[in-house]
Amino acid sequence: MNTSIPREHIVKSYDEEQRQLVEDIVRxxxxxxxxxxxALDVVDRRDDSAARRIVANDESIDAAERRISHDVMLLALRGPMARDLREILAGLRIPADIERIGxxxxxxxxxxxxxNAAPPMPHVSGLRALGSLAAGQVRQALEAYREGDGDLALRxxxxxxxxxxxxxxxxxELLTYMMEDPRNITPCTHLLFMAKNLERIGDHATNIxxxxxxxxxxxxxLPPREKRDDTSAPAALP
Structure with a gap:
């Protein structure tokens, strides 16, 4: 009795599992x-309770990365070809970037x-604008991955x-505000760290x-690209 599984069935099963993996990563x-x-919303609303819930929810993203990494390794054991190896590498690297975004x-x-221990700061609107741009970058990077769209990835x-x-x-702007009044130093320092977090999210979208x-x-x-974080240069100082 021949109990071997037809190769076309194996290939179909692998492709279906790969598609499911992509959907899991995008999710x-x-x-x-x-x-x-x-997080950007709780900054606007100055809602400490909601902020704590967001911090606690980060564990769900960490757990998703662990689960996806396990699934990727199971696919790797199936003896993939060259294209499939790239899919496996992407399937390990992209969730790692997403975990850092979380x-x-x-x-x-x-x-x-x-x-929130300080009075409301006018620069929160600039932080939100930066965060919205970073979130849009991540969404587009995920779409490029789901659709296999190289042109969108380049954009x-x-x-x-x-x-x-x-x-x-x-x-x-924040440095100037700090220099104008020493009382602004502590809240502006928090905003500087938050802004840097958002800039790094953009970097991880680029990685994806x-x-x-x-x-x-x-x-x-890849074609050369412009990189314009000038905050470490002397010209960044007001």
Missing amino acids: MGLTAVAQLEA DYAANVAKRSIAL VRDNDAQLDRQYTALFR AENVWFLLHGEQP
């Missing part, structure tokens, strides 16, 4: 974006609790320069986009 990413948007969202919520990567410029402008490019094109070099 994890959208959860991280929702955490980020919730961490940064939790950090923003955690900092908001400390920020995400290129648009990181806009986020960097916005971060640098907010950085300079670059992994989409790698998935689609292998080792083909």
